[in-house]
Amino acid sequence: MSDDNTTHFGYREVETDEKSGLVAEVFDSVASRYDVMNDLMSAGIHRIWKRFTIELSGVRRGNRVLDIAGGTGDLAAKFAPMVGDTGAVVLADINASMLRVGRDRLIDRGVPGNLFYVQADAQYLPFPDGHFDCITIAFGLRNVTDKDLALRSMNRILKPGGRLLVLEFSKPRNPLLSRAYDAYSFGVLPVMGRLVAGDSDSYQYLAESIRMHPDQETLRTMMEDAGFERCDYHNMTGGIVAVHRGYKAQG
Amino acid sequence: MTDLRMPTIHTAGLAAAEAAINGALRLSPHSVEALKELAGQVLALECTRPALTVYLSSEKDGSLRLQGVHDGPVATRVVGQLEDFAELARAEDPAAALINGGVQLQGSSATLIDMQRVFGAVDIDWEAPLVDGLGDIAGHQLAGMLRGAFDWSQQASGNLRRQVGEFAVEEARLSPPRLALEGFYDDVQQLSERGERLEQRVALLRQRLQRLQDS
Structure with missing residues (x-):
């Protein structure tokens, strides 16, 4: 956060209380076309990033998994058969539109009955202490107003030894790739958003919010400060995306 | 855990291979049934040259899963070079290929042999x-x-x-004829075991000698 009363919304400085409402507007606007846009914007690579995140999760039969900012349920749909009848997957999102699209989509696909839906704010997660074996948040943390508060909230509800996986846009490691990525983000994305989703502002915000998100090392430090240990990260696609992993301390 | 230098490419390659294999398996119902019986067992194939590790497991629905990272128990780990794996995959008698081939096996050999048999018997309809x-x-x-x-x-x-x-x-x-070759392999195996035993005995004698010198 910028200071006690303001935070950033993309490149704009806004009142802290105002940000969640602005983010909600963005996702209300894009919810119906979210999956199509993800495929278009990333050329389908977001599925590979998510698949790798699932591999890192180490989730197995009987586990309880929470997918925060789960959107249209890509991760939750994969976790549900992995945890089986004896486990449970909770798909949580602060945004009712996204949650509704995700729930309808998963029900239509016949995803098992061990999947639950909760509208929840990542900063104040409504679950008991030490409840989950694994928490994932994919492309959601950068939209959270107070990231430190959200990370501490996730730490609280994880079981000791449980793991958090944060999949998020990050900073490309190569300067040339970084320049090409900037040109794509600010030149192509808003146009694509206008043509496909009828909304260029939301995709302008997407590009800006990525630039304002902490880089790989900063996010790792934030996770350590929130109480996670053995934190590491894997850069993917040259650092455009990184998946961070941390474990809740045992006992 | 595997150290992945290019996780996107690695994961994309495995995802493509998994989709292709499962597509083919769907046309071979007999193989799908056989894979269902192996559900939950994880087979790690660790190729040292080129360096690549793939974890194979089958799901309850008989589909195959390929992973670059697996954080859990592994029933069988097979370590070797690419040509060793190719030889094993082509072998008519996987048990003999395991004994005589260049791969190293950790854990139970049953998962590997079962998996190899399933793929050897794929009959696409x-x-x-x-x-x-x-x-x-x-x-x-x-x-x-x-x-x-x-x-x-x-x-x-x-x-x-x-x-x-x-x-x-x-x-x-x-x-040489197959029987002569198998007899030769047996002799080599016995010689290798005798060599190992001799090495252990020499080490034991050295320790005793050292103790005598010290006292």
């Missing part, structure tokens, strides 16, 4: 997708032609392999 795409009559006829061509090629390659083998052993004397 081309008729269903062809009938779906071309209709009953044309699909059935094309499937019959493909099946005939496939059977003929298998028979021809089997005959050729047998004749080349007989020529190499009997006529050209380029290779």
Whole structure:
């Protein structure tokens, strides 16, 4: 956060209380076309990033998994058969539109009955202490107003030894790739958003919010400060995306 | 855990291979049933050159899962170079190939042998997708032609392999007979075990000698 009363919304400085409402507007606007846009914007690579995140999760039969900012349920749909009848997957999102699209989509696909839906704010997660074996948040943390508060909230509800996986846009490691990525983000994305989703502002915000998100090392430090240990990260696609992993301390 | 230098490429490659294999398996119902029985067992294939680790497991629905990272128990770990794996995959007798080949095995060999047998016995039924795409009559006829061509090629390659083998052993004397070769492998194995035992005994004697010198 910028200071006690303001935070950033993309490149704009806004009142802290105002940000969640602005983010909600963005996702209300894009919810119906979210999956199509993800495929278009990333050329389908977001599925590979998510698949790798699932591999890192180490989730197995009987586990309880929470997918925060789960959107249209890509991760939750994969976790549900992995945890089986004896486990449970909770798909949580602060945004009712996204949650509704995700729930309808998963029900239509016949995803098992061990999947639950909760509208929840990542900063104040409504679950008991030490409840989950694994928490994932994919492309959601950068939209959270107070990231430190959200990370501490996730730490609280994880079981000791449980793991958090944060999949998020990050900073490309190569300067040339970084320049090409900037040109794509600010030149192509808003146009694509206008043509496909009828909304260029939301995709302008997407590009800006990525630039304002902490880089790989900063996010790792934030996770350590929130109480996670053995934190590491894997850069993917040259650092455009990184998946961070941390474990809740045992006992 | 595997150290992945390029996780996106690694994961994309495995995802593509997994989709292709599962697509083929869907046309071989017998293999899907066999894989269901292996559900939950994880087989790690650790290739040292080129460095690549793949974790294979089957799901309850008989589909195959390929992973670059697996954080959990592994039933069998097989370590070797790419050519060793290729030799193992081609082997008619996987147990013999394991003993005589260049791969190292950790854990139970049963998972590996079962998996190899499943893939060795994949029998793709081309008729269903062809009938779906071309209709009953044309699909059935094309499937019959493909099946005939496939059977003929298998028979021809089997005959050729047998004749080349007989020529190499009997006529050209380029290779010893199979029984002689197996006897030789047994001798080598015994020699290796005796060598290891001798090494242990020498080490023991050295320790005793050292203790005597110290006292």
